[in-house]
Amino acid sequence: MAEGIISDLVAKSLVSLGKPAFKEVVSWWGARDDLKKLENTMTFIQARVCDAERRQEGENSELIKLWLRKLKQVLYRADDLFDHVLTLDRQNMRVERSTLAKVSILFSKSGPFFNNRKLAHEIKSIRKELDAIKSDMDGLNLSANLVAGLPLPMERLISNRQTASFVKVEDVIGRENDKNIIIGMLFDPKFDDGKRITVIPIVGFGGLGKTTLAQLIFNDEIIRKHFHLTEWVCVPEVGDQNTIMRRVYQSFTGDKDSDRLLVGQIKSGIQKSIKDKKYLLVLDDIWDESRDSWLDLLNLLGCGASGSRVIVTTRSANVAKVVGTTEAHNLGLLTTEESWNLFKQFSFNLKQEESNPILTIFAKEIVDSCGNVPLAIRVVGGLLYSVNSEKEWQRIRNARLSKTKLKEDNNIMQVLKLSYDYxxxxxxxxxxxxxxxxxxxxxxxxxxxxxxxxxxxxxxxxxxxxxxxxxxxxxxxxxxxxxxxxxxxxxxxxxxxxxxxxxxDIAGEEMKLLVEPSNLITTDGVMHVSVEVEWLENAGWEAPVSLLAARKLRSLRLFSFDWINNTSIIKASSLEMMVLKFQCLRVLNLMGMKIFVVPNTVGKLRHLRYLNLAWNDRIRSIPDDVTRLENLQTRTSVVASYWISCQEVLANWPT
Missing domain, CATH: 1.10.10 (Arc Repressor Mutant, subunit A)
Structure with a gap:
């Protein structure tokens, strides 16, 4: 799992440790000291986990990843414990106040006397595991109290992400119409409307060619003649408006040594450079959504002549709303024909397409798997340009191209991952x-x-x-x-x-979409699973042993594309076995499984929040035991076709 998530899990654990329900738990069986030690250990780890997450691809990366994986598993275990305690607390609050009821529940296996003893033992066990993790941390040289910032891979990417204004026109395919629309907006006086400056956002996800489109416009000869000044600034930083101003200053003045200048000098230098001049400024790769920061820069840019324009490229529609004075231009995918022409330009040697029709067949299937995204096509085309072997082309064709390429060359992944990192x-x-x-x-x-x-x-x-x-x-x-x-x-x-x-790729081993669940080789760290269930004639689907071994699952989503057969898709015994095995489930989605019976064991899923029984037309009733589901967040989490027969059960549901 990527940067920031594990530190968030630690923070949530510390919040849970401070809740009043735990004060009751620690009063039993001497757990107070263990709980205090657990809190101290988590606080110590929290101060360093941010640095560990940032360094997953740096020095000692494999050791750090292993350490984080162990920590995450213990944190999930602790979360189950905290959730159990809070559930018991709610149950105890509803206990009848009679002395007989108190005594009966006190010494039952579901009562506080029994559970607090068991939970106190679990607290001690988790505390010991975290102590071991804390000990392992000493050899990783992690920094404490690190201020959250960009992950190291992100910093490296930003340093390599500096864009320039130049682009080879012949390398661009399929953006002529987009170019003409933007140029029309640059020339159209209606966009001035008394304003000194018009800001035109170009929006689209990474790899669509926002920067390329801006480069095409910027280098057009008509544009150069129309504006007194045309400048290009790449501004990928977030929340650092002073740096953006310095880059704008450097672009307009040519002074590359602006670090010695004060902010006031930077501002006056920008205003002096553009005063009463009609200019075009391209701000490429804007991320900052702060309106106050943008207005500060906009006020500086407003001293240019009427008709001045700013083009902003961004992945965020929110940024476009903040910075734009016009409606954003949303950049779309290429057409199939444009994708093919672009691919040919980057992948085929001279007359290679004509001389080898087999490669052409492979190529068209490869292009189709690129999803009409220009960056994907260019990168894959560049890979294949030096490959003459039909076997190699076939290998790439047979693979899931996008993921194969992402593993061979992180360019696409890094570009797309920028949106995720923020x-x-x-x-x-x-x-x-x-x-x-x-x-x-x-x-x-x-x-x-x-x-x-x-x-x-x-x-x-x-x-x-x-x-x-x-x-x-x-x-x-x-x-x-x-x-x-x-x-x-x-x-x-x-x-x-x-x-x-x-x-x-981000989800890694923690979340799995399985078409063939028997292919699940390892269950270590698997927390969420979505399984395509295939209907078998005269025999319901049965969960494989490999899936049943994933005992810590928090999500089980079964789905099927079989809408014709009326018999149950899944064996009742297999469903009951899964419910018994997966006691940590928060989500159980059985929609469309055509089951006849809801297992009584569903009532044992104390962590369950979401239960979907929709499109199971033959369910006639819901077992009374499901009223034990303390944590279901809304009654609409349970959907059954025969709703009337379930009303009595639902009326007794905890609120």
């Missing part, structure tokens, strides 16, 4: 969770938000936060193609294949 830790988890769904999936907002809420990625008391997270992913172009209701609300979005590959 997400908050909870949003990073939300994005990675999207890897559990297949490509071309429609991510319905209401459903996805409930999945996230069940995992604790945001406070369940406010579903608005989850909707904000969803819109944030859309705004950063990690989702695209939104579908709107008649009222103008977003119903669902899609995810581009390359972005989906990024989500799977």
């Amino acid at each position: 997400l908050s830790p909870p949003l990073k988890q939300c994005f990675a969770y999207c890897s559990l769904f297949p490509k071309d999936y429609s991510y319905y907002k209401n459903h996805l938000v409930r999945f996230w809420m069940a995992q604790g990625y945001f406070d369940p008391s406010s579903s608005e936060i989850g909707e904000q997270y969803y819109m944030e992913l859309l705004g950063r172009n990690l989702f695209h193609n939104p579908e709107f209701s008649e009222e103008g609300n977003i119903i669902f979005c899609e995810m581009h294949d390359l972005v989906h590959d990024l989500a799977q």
